[in-house]
Amino acid sequence: MDMMKKIPVREQDPKVRTTNFEEVCLGYNEEEAVLESTRCLNCKKPLCVEGCPVSINIPGFIAKVKEKDFKGAYDVISLSSSLPAVCGRVCPQERQCESKCIRGLKGEAISIGKLERFVADRAFEEGFKPTVNAAPNGKKVAVIGSGPSGLSCAGDLAKLGYDVTIFEALHEFGGVLVYGIPEFRLPKERVVKKEIENVKALGVKFENNVIIGKTVTLDELIEKEGFDAVFIGSGAGLPKFMGIPGENANGVFSANEYLTRSNLMKAFKEDSTTPIMVGKKTAVVGGGNVAMDAARTALRLGSDVHIIYRRSEAELPARAEEVHHAKEEGIIFDMLTNPVEILSDENGYVNGIRCIKMELGEPDASGRRSPVEIPGSEFVIDVDVVIMALGTSPNPLISSTTKGLETNKRKCIVAVEETGKTTKEGVYAGGDAVTGAATVILAMGAGRAGAKGIHEYLSNK
C-alpha cells in the first residue's frame, strides 16, 4: 500500500452509469475503510477539524474505524453532525476538511468524506440509533422546512425533550435532498428516507402539504396553535433566470424544475406520469453543483449535454468530484462562454442558443477574475433544451407574511449566526434561508445552532 495515496473508491463504470440512475460512487467496504484509516496520522493539532464547518472530531472517529469500533466512530461523528450519510457524500471535502489534512502536503489527503460515509452507512445497516434521554418538557416548537437545517434543528430539540412539529410545503420531506440532488449522488430510499426516519424515531411530528405564509401563517402558529418558538429552515428555492431574449420558449427550464420533475416526481422512471422533456442536445448554463446535477440528469435521460459557463474551469464552483464525474460521463464543457439569446422555431420550441466568448479580466470584489465579452465572437450551438442553473434565492412567502421579521436586500432572513435568533422574538432561522444558497453541512450546522438558541431562550423564559 502506498501511504501517500488514497485507497481508491469503487465507482460504477462511466459507460454503464450514464444509462442508469444508480449511485455512482459505491463507497468503501470494511476492509478498504480500515486500510484508509491507517493512513491517518492522528495529529495532535488536527488541521482537518478546522476545515470542517461543524468541527467533527475527525482523528477521533477515524481512530475508532481503525479499531473496527464502528458504533464508537458513529457516536463520535454524531456529537457534531446529524446527517453524516449525506455530508459524507455531498460535502465539498476538497475545499473543507480534506483541504487542510496534513497528509495532503506531500501526498493525497485522507478520504475523510468517504470514511464518514462508510461509518454512517454501517450505522444504517446495523440500526445504530442516536439516543434520547430527556423527558418531555412540555414545550412546543415549530420547524418550517424539512431540509438539512430543519431536520437537524428538530432532531436536537427532540433530544432535549421538546415537542417538535416539522411543517413542509411539499408532499415529500427532505428539502433539496429529495427534490434537488439526484438519486445517482444521494439515494433517496437508502439514505435520505433513513435520515428522516431517524428524526421521526426521536418523536418529531411531520406535517406535509403545509405552506407557512399560505396555509397558515407563522404568527398563527405562535398565537393560535400554541408554539413557544419557531425555527425557519425554508431554504433558498427561487430560481433565477438570465433575462435574455427567448427565455420563455418551450424547452427552457430552470434547473429546479428539471431536477424536481426527475427527482421528486420520478420522471426518470418509466411508470411516472410526470413528463420531462428530453432533448437531443441540452445546454446547461452555470457551473455549480446544480448545473452538474442537471447536466448529468439530462445525460442519463438520453441527451447530449453541453455545460456553458462564463468563467474558466478553475472557477467552477461545483465539487471537484462532480466535475470529474461529469467529464468521465462525456459531458462537454464550453468554458468562457455566455449565452446572449435563445432561439426558437415558429411553434415556440427551442432550436438553438446564441453565445458569446469571454475572456478573464481584472479580479472583482470576490477576488475572482471577472469575465468580459470578446466583441464579435458570437456563435450558435444547436440545442433543443436549455436548463438555467444560475443560482437561487430565498422565497419571500414567509418573510412577507410575518410581522417583524427582517430580511436583507438579498431577501435573506436576518439572523445571528451563533444562535439563529432573528429580529422577531421566539423566531429563529438558519440554512439557505439566512445565507442564500450554500451547502448541506452549513445548513445542518445552522439548524443545530438554532436548536441551541431556542433551548437557551425557552429555558430562560
Place this chain on the structure above:
Amino acid sequence: MYKIKKATQLTDNIFEYVVEAKRCAKSAKPGQFVIVRTGENSERIPLTISDYDPIAGTVTIVVQVIGASTYEMQSLKTGDYFHDFVGPLGKATDLMDEPVEELKKKKIVFVAGGLGTAPVYPQVKYLHSIGVDCDVIVGAKTKDLIIMEDEMKAVATNLYITTDDGSYGRSGMVTKVLEDLYAEGKTYDHCVTIGPMIMMKFVCLLTKKLGIHTVVSMNPLMVDGTGMCGACRLTVGGEVKFACVDGPEFDGHLVNFDEAMKRQALYKTKEGKAYLEAKEGDTHKGNCEQGGNN
C-alpha cells in the same frame, strides 16, 4: 390523506369533490387554487378553489377530465381520499382588497367559459354576500356542459347562459353575449374572465375595445405552485411573472396569450398519449391532441 366528503358527477367528464382539508379551508379566499395528488405516485395537479367552508373544514374543487391525471381522479368516490392536497395557493382576487363602497360603484361582469364557471362561483358568491351586484355570462359548447347553473343563479344579479350550438340559453360564444348586452344598452367597467386561454384572449380583445378593465385567471403548467420551479412563467406587460405566486389573476390586457398558449402545449402529445393509454390500454399508438381547458 384528505377525505372526500362528497363526490358528484356534474357532466359526462366534469366532477366535483368536497374535500376535508381543515387548514386550507380556514385560509382559502376566492381566486386561489390548490394542488392535488390522487395517489402516491400521481402528478401534482393545480385546481381552482370553487367553494370553501371554514367551519366544516372543507374545500370544493371541480375537475374536468382532460388527461392522464384528471382521468385517474374521476374514479374517486365519496369516502375515498386524495393522497395530497395543498393550499390555498396564489393570491386572492383583487376584489377582496376593495372596500364595499368602491365595489358598489362598479358595474361588474364575470365571463366564464366551460369549466371556468367553477372558479368564478366563489367570487360571485363573495360579492353577493357583501351586497354587491354583478352580472354573469356563462358559456359552453353545448347544453350538457353547463355546470352549477342553480348555484350561480342564486348569487348572480343577472345570469346569461349561452351555448355555442344554441342547444340551451342564448346562442353563440360568450363574446357575442357581451357584445349583445352592450347593443342592448348595458355597460360595464370591470370584467373577470376565466376559461380556456383562447377564450380569455378573445374576451380581452373585445373588452379592450369596449374599454372594460379585465382580469383573467391564468392556468399554465405548474409543478410546485410555490415559486420554486418557474414552469408557470408568463409574460405580463413585458415582465416575466410566475402565475403561482404573482397570480393566478392578472390584468388581461397585459398578458401575452400567444406565448402562454404555446407554453401550455409543451407536453401535449406525450401527455395526450398517456391519457389514452390509461383509458384504452396499450393499444393506442397514434398522436392525439387533447383540448386544453381551464
